[in-house]
Amino acid sequence: MxxxxxxxxxxxxxxxxxxxxxxxxxxDNNPVAAIQELLRSMLSQGLVSAVLVPQEIPSSKTxxxxxxxxxxxxxxxNPLAPVFGVNSARIxxxxxxxxxxxxxxxxxxxxxxEQEQEPGQEQGQEQERQAGSPDAEDKASAQEEGQAxxxxxxxxxxxxxxxxxxxxxxxxxxxxxxxxxxxxxxxLRPCEIRALVELVKLQQASMDPxxxxxxxxxxxxxxxxxxxxxxxxxxxxxxxxxxxxVTAGNLPEEVRGACRICQYPAPTYADVAIQLIGDDINxxxxxxAQSEKGKELFAALGLEDTPESGEREKALAKLKDDKKQLAGxxxxxxxxxxxxxxxxxxxxxxVCPICYCKRCVFEGEVFKYPxxxxxxxxxxxxxxxxxPDKLLFHLTRMSHVATSCVACGQxxxxxxxxxxxxxxxxKISTAAQEALGYEAGRSLDDELxxxxxxxxxxxxxxx
Amino acid sequence: xxxxxxxxxxxFLCNWCSYAGADLAGTSRMQYPPNVRxxxxxxxxxxxxxxxxxxxxxxxxxxxxxxxxxGDCHYTNGNYKARRRVAVLKSILRELGIGEERxxxxxxxxxxxxxxxxxxxxIVADIKKRGPNTLAQSWxx
Numbered sequence: 001m002x003x004x005x006x007x008x009x010x011x012x013x014x015x016x017x018x019x020x021x022x023x024x025x026x027x028d029n030n031p032v033a034a035i036q037e038l039l040r041s042m043l044s045q046g047l048v049s050a051v052l053v054p055q056e057i058p059s060s061k062t063x064x065x066x067x068x069x070x071x072x073x074x075x076x077x078n079p080l081a082p083v084f085g086v087n088s089a090r091i092x093x094x095x096x097x098x099x100x101x102x103x104x105x106x107x108x109x110x111x112x113x114e115q116e117q118e119p120g121q122e123q124g125q126e127q128e129r130q131a132g133s134p135d136a137e138d139k140a141s142a143q144e145e146g147q148a149x150x151x152x153x154x155x156x157x158x159x160x161x162x163x164x165x166x167x168x169x170x171x172x173x174x175x176x177x178x179x180x181x182x183x184x185x186x187x188l189r190p191c192e193i194r195a196l197v198e199l200v201k202l203q204q205a206s207m208d209p210x211x212x213x214x215x216x217x218x219x220x221x222x223x224x225x226x227x228x229x230x231x232x233x234x235x236x237x238x239x240x241x242x243x244x245x246v247t248a249g250n251l252p253e254e255v256r257g258a259c260r261i262c263q264y265p266a267p268t269y270a271d272v273a274i275q276l277i278g279d280d281i282n283x284x285x286x287x288x289a290q291s292e293k294g295k296e297l298f299a300a301l302g303l304e305d306t307p308e309s310g311e312r313e314k315a316l317a318k319l320k321d322d323k324k325q326l327a328g329x330x331x332x333x334x335x336x337x338x339x340x341x342x343x344x345x346x347x348x349x350x351v352c353p354i355c356y357c358k359r360c361v362f363e364g365e366v367f368k369y370p371x372x373x374x375x376x377x378x379x380x381x382x383x384x385x386x387x388p389d390k391l392l393f394h395l396t397r398m399s400h401v402a403t404s405c406v407a408c409g410q411x412x413x414x415x416x417x418x419x420x421x422x423x424x425x426x427k428i429s430t431a432a433q434e435a436l437g438y439e440a441g442r443s444l445d446d447e448l449x450x451x452x453x454x455x456x457x458x459x460x461x462x463x
Numbered sequence: 464x465x466x467x468x469x470x471x472x473x474x475f476l477c478n479w480c481s482y483a484g485a486d487l488a489g490t491s492r493m494q495y496p497p498n499v500r501x502x503x504x505x506x507x508x509x510x511x512x513x514x515x516x517x518x519x520x521x522x523x524x525x526x527x528x529x530x531x532x533x534g535d536c537h538y539t540n541g542n543y544k545a546r547r548r549v550a551v552l553k554s555i556l557r558e559l560g561i562g563e564e565r566x567x568x569x570x571x572x573x574x575x576x577x578x579x580x581x582x583x584x585x586i587v588a589d590i591k592k593r594g595p596n597t598l599a600q601s602w603x604x
Contacts, residue, residue, distance in 0.1 A: 334559045339603030391603040392520050398555050399512035431554040453543035461550045463567040
């Protein structure tokens with residue numbers, strides 16, 4: 001029944017019976033360096049073939065996602081920087097575009113004209129990819145990954161959604177050529193993992209080629225806010241200052257609206273969770289294996305099983321409780337706000353990890369009006385708020401994404417006029433998901449709520 | 464209000480049941496208010512919430528979504544999925560406080576001409592009580 005599973009590209013993750021917990025030591029009061037060291041040993045031992053992780057760019061005083069293959073290039077990596085420029089689930093979906101059973105047609109069509117200069121070979125590859133795709137369903141996953149990751153590298157060169165260190169570009173993915181390439185580690189925030197879970201269920205991404213490393217998240221600043229803080233003091237001190245405040249139980253005022261009310265500070269569907277909340281992170285960091293893949297990694301790294309500290313549960317509960325108090329504090333008049341601030345730029349749609357349609361209905365012919373229609377519309381009540389269909393766009397987008405929205409607040413960050421979309425989407429997605437008894441991003445095993453049903457339900461919506 | 468308010472109702476009816484039910488009401492010469500504009504869908508499951516929003520923002524005072532009775536869907540389960548979609552749609556309208564009560568979902572079979580006529584009478588009476596849809600008059604539209 002599950003449409004995702006029957007297509008054969010869900011994660012091969014198996015939830016482990018008992019949860020394994022390990023500790024890594026922190027030196028010089030620097031938890032970021034400890035995480036760098038962890039990633040470095042994973043990469044240099046070949047346990048992962050690359051790491052997708054945020055990295056500081058000193059010149060521009062910000063942090064961006066990078067795909068790192070060279071262990072020596074992990075020095076500026078900082079997954080604890082409190083800034084969130086893009087929901088990486090979008091990046092991941094783009095990375096595994098050829099991992100899906102059916103390669104999206106649109107992408108090939110767009111690329112074909114660019115490849116005119118190098119005909120024969122490239123076209124052959126395209127055909128091979130399309131022909132090979134249905135077979136891949138039945139093949140052993142190792143073969144599938146091997147075939148796929150070569151193409152994956154191909155794609156990343158053409159599209160360049162993520163940076164690849166030039167030194168390692170010549171090497172084939174995986175390097176050793178043994179039983180398929182090692183997975184690519186993704187260092188993600190809880191809301192990014194939850195968005196990725198939804199994208200996998202929506203058949204837009206796959207978790208198979210990846211090892212997901214979730215990191216606890218207290219919240220993030222907007223990119224502007226972070227840049228302003230970093231301008232004065234530098235990246236690492238912004239992070240250190242932020243960590244000092246949140247571990248003392250104070251959430252800085254400037255944290256983004258969506259993060260201030262977020263109920264998911266801890267990763268729940270990772271392979272390995274880096275647990276910071278409730279720990280003295282200047283001394284040690286707890287790691288939790290949340291899947292068999294994670295447990296295998298622990299074994300390979302020689303990490304010893306340690307008992308979980310009771311402090312974490314208490315600290316998490318308090319953090320969630322504090323944030324719950326902040327939810328719904330500011331009431332917004334939605335109609336007023338949309339009519340006065342929205343300019344119909346559709347930025348919110350462009351950055352949303354859940355809005356995945358190749359072509360949005362609002363880009364279609366239906367919404368291209370002849371001049372006469374504008375006159376008709378403005379004649380209805382004497383004037384027409386321009387550009388038209390602002391409210392219709394937002395209501396429709398809401399109804400399309402509400403059941404999978406993870407309230408990451410990227411829509412708010414992208415809005416040029418600061419519409420508090422994070423808060424609005426938090427509200428409507430909570431309501432929609434409650435109505436259908438669904439929780440976005442919780443698990444791959446929950447079926448998408450709009451593709452399934454129960455016979456005896458929701459009689460309350462019937463008239 | 465010297466002139467009586469005559470609501471405009473848009474009805475999205477599925478081809479196999481509700482539309483045939485409306486047809487039966489007509490061929491049986493049943494009387495019902497002429498306030499309804501019918502749009503035929505192949506299945507209530509083919510209803511994008513966009514249609515309903517567009518009707519409401521375009522100035523219609525009520526929306527009826529008609530489908531086959533549970534278990535009777537021509538496409539096995541489209542009406543169950545429509546019900547879920549309407550649940551999402553209504554929860555959005557409720558949270559934003561804009562006209563959840565103007566959207567009706569009702570199952571009407573091909574043999575229920577009387578039920579269709581009765582439904583339209585009910586909606587028109589209900590919407591007349593509520594008054595015109597002010598949403599279309601808002602600045603945002």
